Amino acid sequence: MEFNPLLERMPTSKLPTFSDREGVFGFDRPSYSEEALSKIHGGCGLMGICDESGTLMSGVEAIKAMAVQRDRGNGLGGGFAGYGIYPEFPEHFCFHMMYHDLKAKEDAEAIFDQYFVVDLAEPMPTRPTKGITDAPLLWRYFLNPDPHKLEISEMSPEDFIVHTVMLINSSVDGAFVASSGKNMGAFKGVGFPEEIGHYFRLDEYEGHTWVGHNRFPTNTPGWWGGAHPFTLLDWSIVHNGEISSYGINSRYLEAFGYKCSLGTDTEVAAYLFDLLLRRHKLPLELACKALASPLWSEIDRMPAEEQAVMRSLRAVYGPGMLNGPFAIVLGFNGGMLALNDRIKLRPLVAARQGTRVMVASEESAMREVLDAPDRVWAPKAGEPVIARVKGMEWPIHGDLHLSASEISCAVTGVDSSCEIVEVS
Amino acid sequence: MPISLIQPEFKVKIDYDKCHKCGRCVQQCGWGVYSFNERPIPDDSKCRACHRCVTYCPAHCINITKNDLAYRTNDHWDPALRKAVWRQAETGGVMLTGMGNDKPYQNIFDHLVLDACQVTNPSIDPLREPMELRTYLGRKPDNVDVEPDGQGGYRLKGGDSISKNIKLNTPIIFSPMSYGSVSLNVHKSLAMAAERLGILMNTGEGGLHADLYPYQDNVIVQVASGRFGVNPEYLNRGAAIEIKVGQGAKPGIGGHLPGEKINKEVSETRMIPQGSDAISPAPHHDIYSIEDLRQLIYSLKEASGYKTVGVKIAAVHNVAAIASGIVRAGADYVYLDGFRGGTGAAPQIIRDNVGIPIEIAIAVVDQRLRDEGIRNQASIIAAGSIRSSADLAKAIALGADAVGIGSTALMAMGCHLCQGCHTGSCSWGLTTQKPELTRRVDPEWGAERLTNLVNAWSHELQEILGALGVNAVESLRGSRERLRAIGLDQQTCEILGVKPAGM
Numbered sequence A: 001m002e003f004n005p006l007l008e009r010m011p012t013s014k015l016p017t018f019s020d021r022e023g024v025f026g027f028d029r030p031s032y033s034e035e036a037l038s039k040i041h042g043g044c045g046l047m048g049i050c051d052e053s054g055t056l057m058s059g060v061e062a063i064k065a066m067a068v069q070r071d072r073g074n075g076l077g078g079g080f081a082g083y084g085i086y087p088e089f090p091e092h093f094c095f096h097m098m099y100h101d102l103k104a105k106e107d108a109e110a111i112f113d114q115y116f117v118v119d120l121a122e123p124m125p126t127r128p129t130k131g132i133t134d135a136p137l138l139w140r141y142f143l144n145p146d147p148h149k150l151e152i153s154e155m156s157p158e159d160f161i162v163h164t165v166m167l168i169n170s171s172v173d174g175a176f177v178a179s180s181g182k183n184m185g186a187f188k189g190v191g192f193p194e195e196i197g198h199y200f201r202l203d204e205y206e207g208h209t210w211v212g213h214n215r216f217p218t219n220t221p222g223w224w225g226g227a228h229p230f231t232l233l234d235w236s237i238v239h240n241g242e243i244s245s246y247g248i249n250s251r252y253l254e255a256f257g258y259k260c261s262l263g264t265d266t267e268v269a270a271y272l273f274d275l276l277l278r279r280h281k282l283p284l285e286l287a288c289k290a291l292a293s294p295l296w297s298e299i300d301r302m303p304a305e306e307q308a309v310m311r312s313l314r315a316v317y318g319p320g321m322l323n324g325p326f327a328i329v330l331g332f333n334g335g336m337l338a339l340n341d342r343i344k345l346r347p348l349v350a351a352r353q354g355t356r357v358m359v360a361s362e363e364s365a366m367r368e369v370l371d372a373p374d375r376v377w378a379p380k381a382g383e384p385v386i387a388r389v390k391g392m393e394w395p396i397h398g399d400l401h402l403s404a405s406e407i408s409c410a411v412t413g414v415d416s417s418c419e420i421v422e423v424s
Numbered sequence B: 001m002p003i004s005l006i007q008p009e010f011k012v013k014i015d016y017d018k019c020h021k022c023g024r025c026v027q028q029c030g031w032g033v034y035s036f037n038e039r040p041i042p043d044d045s046k047c048r049a050c051h052r053c054v055t056y057c058p059a060h061c062i063n064i065t066k067n068d069l070a071y072r073t074n075d076h077w078d079p080a081l082r083k084a085v086w087r088q089a090e091t092g093g094v095m096l097t098g099m100g101n102d103k104p105y106q107n108i109f110d111h112l113v114l115d116a117c118q119v120t121n122p123s124i125d126p127l128r129e130p131m132e133l134r135t136y137l138g139r140k141p142d143n144v145d146v147e148p149d150g151q152g153g154y155r156l157k158g159g160d161s162i163s164k165n166i167k168l169n170t171p172i173i174f175s176p177m178s179y180g181s182v183s184l185n186v187h188k189s190l191a192m193a194a195e196r197l198g199i200l201m202n203t204g205e206g207g208l209h210a211d212l213y214p215y216q217d218n219v220i221v222q223v224a225s226g227r228f229g230v231n232p233e234y235l236n237r238g239a240a241i242e243i244k245v246g247q248g249a250k251p252g253i254g255g256h257l258p259g260e261k262i263n264k265e266v267s268e269t270r271m272i273p274q275g276s277d278a279i280s281p282a283p284h285h286d287i288y289s290i291e292d293l294r295q296l297i298y299s300l301k302e303a304s305g306y307k308t309v310g311v312k313i314a315a316v317h318n319v320a321a322i323a324s325g326i327v328r329a330g331a332d333y334v335y336l337d338g339f340r341g342g343t344g345a346a347p348q349i350i351r352d353n354v355g356i357p358i359e360i361a362i363a364v365v366d367q368r369l370r371d372e373g374i375r376n377q378a379s380i381i382a383a384g385s386i387r388s389s390a391d392l393a394k395a396i397a398l399g400a401d402a403v404g405i406g407s408t409a410l411m412a413m414g415c416h417l418c419q420g421c422h423t424g425s426c427s428w429g430l431t432t433q434k435p436e437l438t439r440r441v442d443p444e445w446g447a448e449r450l451t452n453l454v455n456a457w458s459h460e461l462q463e464i465l466g467a468l469g470v471n472a473v474e475s476l477r478g479s480r481e482r483l484r485a486i487g488l489d490q491q492t493c494e495i496l497g498v499k500p501a502g503m
Helices: A018-025 A059-067 A102-115 A147-153 A157-171 A193-199 A246-255 A265-279 A284-291 A304-320 A363-369 A404-412 A415-419 B024-028 B052-056 B079-091 B184-197 B210-218 B232-237 B264-270 B290-304 B319-328 B348-353 B358-371 B389-398 B407-412 B443-468 B490-496
Strands: A042-051 A078-083 A093-099 A116-123 A137-145 A175-179 A184-189 A209-217 A230-232 A235-241 A326-332 A335-340 A349-353 A356-360 A375-377 A385-388 B010-014 B034-036 B040-042 B062-066 B112-114 B135-137 B146-148 B154-156 B166-168 B172-174 B219-223 B240-244 B255-257 B278-280 B308-314 B333-337 B379-383 B402-405 B483-485
Touching: A042 A059, A042 A326, A042 A335, A059 A078, A059 A193, A059 A209, A059 A363, A078 A193, A078 A235, A078 A326, A093 A102, A093 A184, A102 A116, A102 A137, A102 A157, A102 A175, A137 A147, A137 A157, A147 A157, A157 A175, A175 A184, A184 A193, A193 A209, A209 A235, A209 A326, A209 A335, A230 A265, A235 A265, A246 A265, A246 A304, A246 B358, A265 A284, A265 A304, A265 A326, A284 A304, A284 A335, A304 B154, A335 A356, A349 A363, A356 A363, A356 A385, B010 B040, B024 B034, B024 B052, B052 B062, B112 B389, B112 B443, B135 B379, B172 B184, B172 B443, B184 B210, B184 B443, B210 B219, B219 B232, B232 B290, B240 B290, B290 B308, B290 B319, B308 B319, B319 B333, B319 B358, B333 B358, B358 B379, B358 B389, B358 B490, B389 B402, B389 B443, B389 B483, B402 B407, B407 B443, B483 B490
Parallel strands: B172 B402, B219 B240, B240 B308, B308 B333, B333 B379, B379 B402
Antiparallel strands: A042 A209, A042 A235, A042 A356, A078 A184, A078 A209, A093 A137, A093 A175, A116 A137, A230 A235, A235 A326, A326 A335, A335 A385, A349 A356, A349 A375, B010 B062, B034 B040, B112 B483, B135 B166, B146 B154, B255 B278
């Protein structure tokens, strides 16, 4: 490995150029991201469940919730993310990797070996499953940044991780980071979600929070990395909908340095959460009000102080408002958030049973998983459902200092994202 | 007097069998076309095809046709060019004209089409669902800072930073037209309509007549190079202040309101002697560069308790860089006036040959401000021939916050685009100070027609938004993904940031 991007401090993004890549790898293999550059239209089903007491639930619950919503997908993408699933390695970052071939694995592992202390590297446990074909090589790594390299890099561990994700996704052809958080992991691929869950042996995992997704794309990307959830560090996002305001949302984000390379609504939603929560430090509740704004007629009836807040949110974040049908579940280490669009054009149902909070596209999922829910309700348009695991730290403002373009690059693996000149 | 070589543009035809011989046409025509000798006798050479006589003839016996006099075919020498040569050979003067550029340049709006939702996302029915057009004009912060209010909610930290923004109920304002170039009744109509619609009218550079004080919260007061009517009271009365640097119909050109239009009322409003010519210099003589503009912006803010201050410029080649400078100089909005924009009077050669289309100007300014991360610091108002709600929607999709309508507003009050504004003899009583003509516009009637027009466009904009599947205008603003081009060349598409249809 000739390039040491992590050793040389990268003030913004000085990723190897294409010719550098050729020099290092010397041949052309498909980069996953290059297969997924067109905007994907489609509908979906989703679920999220969180036990606020922190009690662990089997992954079977998540599979069951998605299996009854099978008709919401077409077998071209399913996935899950579980939190609290690696109690043996709670303080390790866990990389779930997808490799196109062995060479990709070697290249990515060279990066791990050089910059990390890897305490366990193993093939992802899977079992043969009818309907699952063309799986990439799936590996997972429990690792932490090499303390010496981390010190030289002058980054926080989170920054260091995101930088690595960016480096692998954009520079190592044929390698894709499916998830990179602590005590969590994403399991996703091409297939129906119950098949994906079976394939990844989710019945052998237990987590306090699970999110799941079933996809109905109207084209056939056949790309495992393109399935939901999208993740970065602890965050995962699953999404059902098509944002009719995609054009202005993406241009708005570009003004803050994000590059919407994948052309998916989910990507836009993920960056908006990053912008509002991490960079602008808005409380979660207000971030939801910015993304799914109340109507002016509602704002006009609010008490003066609240009205001033809402008016400012709409006037300032209007270009970021997600307009059009969506239901979205944001998972994180410590809970989940579910949000509907401002006039509820996509289904989202919620239920509570004791300390368990559950959301899904269809009530049938709740009835399947919860034997006697205390309450089942349809969250109002734009009213978030928030579940927080008791005693867990709020992670949203984690120790992350990266620029928007670096975040974009990490998520999409499109290195042109990194060429953006940062604006103030 | 030697004979003119120029043949009349139009033929006035009267069906004398039907004619009542009432003389209404003689009375209605502001151009002096008709004389009366037992029956009305038209002088074709004076007719401007404004249709005032046609509209008011009780017998419906008047028709105006094009003079189909044949000219030897020559694609290089349009008859209009030949006539211009003859006219200038007769007079030795600069040809003046009114209204906007009428030359057949490619109209970009007519080559853009809008999107609609099918299946994967639903369209929204504006008759059944809320469809929001409210727009806030002015500087907005990069982000909203909040702090807990101690009761489980949040309050704004450091005050309400958008409190100086101006609320528009619909993203349309009336473009600046000065009292002097148009009549007081026109100004009253605009002000009354603006108040009823919850939008703004703009004084233009002629000051604010005392009769408009009750409507001051819906008025932008303009500060132009002649500084007519500008005093501290004037600045403090307006909802916002606008520095006029240029006008789309005559970029780089000043103004000249002839003394005969300066009657007592105009004289008092403009603060100049009655009967004297009102000459607006081409540049502001205290703005020779961008740093001077900054001083004027902040002088006006200081004088007015930090009201919204905007800057109006004509769309010219380097408009993106100029607009960026204007925003960095502290302007709260940039008013872009395209080369099709109207005028009360301009040299025809300037009107027809200087400036760039508003579509291009919106696109490049919006993109430049985004590239520089300052798009939120100023609103963009686009004007210069917004002819319909389709133009409005396309302008917004390209990146405008709101549009200005001037010529269109005059048309709502009867204007027929005869291009005679500079003559001061407008038969429709709009661009004139002659009392017998100005009284033709009843402000109540004018306000109602303007209100109807803006309401109609707003409803149509709601229909467009609904078809696009969004329920707030901010979700269309700058969303060029919802536009496609038909028949535009690749480079124009790239400049506009719009894909060709099919992509």
